[in-house]
Amino acid sequence: MIAAHTVAQVRAAEGRVMARLPAGLLMQRAAAAVDVESARILREVAGGVVGRRVVVLAGAGDNGGDALFAAARTARRGADVLVLTTSGRVHAAGAAAARAAGARVRPFAPEDTALCAEADLLLDGIAGIGGSGGLREPLRPLPAALDADGGPVVLALDLPSGLDADAGRLDAAVLPADVTLTFGTAKPCHLLGPAARTCGRLVVVDIGITGELPAPSVRRLEPVDAARAWRRARPEDDKYSRGVVGVVAGGADYTGAAVLAVEGAVRAGAGMVRYGGPAHPAELVRHVRPEVVVGPGRVQAWVLGPGVAPDDEEQGARIAAALASGEPAVVDAGALARLPEGLAPQHVLTPHAGELARLLATLGRDVDRAAVEADPAAHAHDAARATGATVLLKGTVTTVAGPGGDVVTAASATPWLSTAGAGDVLAGILGTVLAGHAGALAADPTRAAELAAVAAVVHGRAAALAAAGGPVAARDVADAVPAALTSLPGW
Ligand SMILES: NC(=O)C1=CN([C@@H]2O[C@H](COP(=O)(O)OP(=O)(O)OC[C@H]3O[C@@H](n4cnc5c(N)ncnc54)[C@H](OP(=O)(O)O)[C@@H]3O)[C@@H](O)[C@H]2O)[C@@H](O)CC1
Numbered sequence: 001m002i003a004a005h006t007v008a009q010v011r012a013a014e015g016r017v018m019a020r021l022p023a024g025l026l027m028q029r030a031a032a033a034v035d036v037e038s039a040r041i042l043r044e045v046a047g048g049v050v051g052r053r054v055v056v057l058a059g060a061g062d063n064g065g066d067a068l069f070a071a072a073r074t075a076r077r078g079a080d081v082l083v084l085t086t087s088g089r090v091h092a093a094g095a096a097a098a099r100a101a102g103a104r105v106r107p108f109a110p111e112d113t114a115l116c117a118e119a120d121l122l123l124d125g126i127a128g129i130g131g132s133g134g135l136r137e138p139l140r141p142l143p144a145a146l147d148a149d150g151g152p153v154v155l156a157l158d159l160p161s162g163l164d165a166d167a168g169r170l171d172a173a174v175l176p177a178d179v180t181l182t183f184g185t186a187k188p189c190h191l192l193g194p195a196a197r198t199c200g201r202l203v204v205v206d207i208g209i210t211g212e213l214p215a216p217s218v219r220r221l222e223p224v225d226a227a228r229a230w231r232r233a234r235p236e237d238d239k240y241s242r243g244v245v246g247v248v249a250g251g252a253d254y255t256g257a258a259v260l261a262v263e264g265a266v267r268a269g270a271g272m273v274r275y276g277g278p279a280h281p282a283e284l285v286r287h288v289r290p291e292v293v294v295g296p297g298r299v300q301a302w303v304l305g306p307g308v309a310p311d312d313e314e315q316g317a318r319i320a321a322a323l324a325s326g327e328p329a330v331v332d333a334g335a336l337a338r339l340p341e342g343l344a345p346q347h348v349l350t351p352h353a354g355e356l357a358r359l360l361a362t363l364g365r366d367v368d369r370a371a372v373e374a375d376p377a378a379h380a381h382d383a384a385r386a387t388g389a390t391v392l393l394k395g396t397v398t399t400v401a402g403p404g405g406d407v408v409t410a411a412s413a414t415p416w417l418s419t420a421g422a423g424d425v426l427a428g429i430l431g432t433v434l435a436g437h438a439g440a441l442a443a444d445p446t447r448a449a450e451l452a453a454v455a456a457v458v459h460g461r462a463a464a465l466a467a468a469g470g471p472v473a474a475r476d477v478a479d480a481v482p483a484a485l486t487s488l489p490g491w
Pocket residue numbers: 010011014026027030059060061062063064065066087126127128129130131132133134135136157158161162183184207209
């Protein structure tokens with residue numbers, strides 16, 4: 001898991017640690033890590049450090065201070081270091097250290113853009129967690145100038161300058177990084193889309209504040225976390241204790257979604273799957289999966305809505321009854337169009353951006369799909385708070401928001417996964433995960449957010465396995481779930 005903390009959380013922790021330590025020590029730890037990573041990059045891309053061209057952009061605050069002390073260390077290794085200050089103010093001790101080590105230090109001028117583009121390595125110390133409002137002039141043209149082939153490796157200190165550390169938005173000019181070294185803990189911008197795309201490879205540097213940090217506000221689940229959280233079959237299990245998943249999917253006109261949701265649940269290891277729906281999809285489901293039981297009965301978790309038409313009264317009645325039962329449920333597709341009052345965290349809504357925009361519109365918000373895609377976490381969060389449910393928003397980064405404010409993400413394994421039916425399979429997998437943890441969810445329904453992200457990780461991994469770098473069909477994703485599980489590190 002990668003944990004991210006807000007600026008306020010980081011500043012509070014940093015304050016407590018700094019009160020016990022000599023002044024400037026945390027900055028020196030940060031600078032040392034930047035210097036080590038810089039040397040590693042220079043060896044990799046330029047074959048060595050001595051004489052290699054390093055340009056350092058240093059802003060007015062402590063992010064600039066980190067950059068200046070790192071510049072001093074890298075200059076002492078023999079690199080050719082030019083520091084360009086990007087503000088009228090500069091960290092005085094840092095600038096003195098850089099000069100003393102042989103680096104040149106002067107203000108940035110617009111024509112320096114070319115020098116930046118020709119460097120082997122560009123350190124971005126313009127702004128960190130104190131930054132706001134995006135890149136300022138005269139730096140705004142810089143990202144486009146660096147975009148050309150053969151430009152420098154860009155190493156961002158703490159975060160790519162221009163990002164808002166606490167948000168996933170990307171609505172202002174940003175200097176995208178190839179590598180981001182973040183200090184103490186990741187920040188929400190590193191994990192939330194679309195901002196996360198500008199961070200490149202993320203490295204969290206231990207500067208000694210971890211012990212003072214509270215519970216993270218954003219978490220990214222990794223495959224190893226999915227292995228840990230997945231409920232394994234136990235010798236004493238029977239099909240009921242493993243979890244029974246009730247699937248209300250498909251209708252007279254839509255059958256494929258029912259089959260795919262059932263496949264997802266079966267392949268993820270449900271003890272039993274019960275199908276609820278009209279005769280035609282029921283026959284097809286039975287044909288494809290003879291192990292499925294058709295008709296009502298006790299279940300531990302529901303999968304509601306794949307392939308259900310909004311005006312299907314028969315399926316609508318089943319969905320309403322399932323939600324009223326209070327049992328954990330995946331609320332997908334057609335079921336999203338008819339949400340009742342009184343949802344709770346164990347109800348996981350699984351919209352894509354367009355569906356979330358429609359849902360928010362019914363709650364009186366003035367948003368469209370583009371607005372949701374521009375800030376997925378904020379909108380998922382808004383919907384979770386307004387409905388009381390957990391919201392899993394599908395996308396390149398899967399973003400899960402609990403009504404209590406926690407956000408859990410899962411990076412997508414392959415872009416090929418955006419294919420028809422993949423969402424139905426995810427709904428089935430998630431139904432099995434919720435059913436397997438029904439006891440834990442009864443004790444603490446807010447665990448649904450983490451479990452939803454677990455299902456997304458496994459779904460993404462199954463897709464990557466099935467796709468093997470190329471296109472993938474939804475049913476193949478379901479078939480690959482067992483292999484995806486056994487391939488998880490720590491399984
Ligand atoms: N937390 C920790 O444990 C540790 C933190 N450390 C480091 O400190 C950093 C935080 O330092 P910080 O608080 O001085 O703020 P910082 O990020 O340098 O930016 C604020 C300055 O930049 C300016 N500015 C603002 N927006 C801007 C923009 N868009 N474009 C350009 N400039 C902009 C703004 O000036 P103004 O708005 O007044 O012009 C202000 O002066 C943190 O990210 C980490 O790197 C480490 O040393 C290790 C320990």
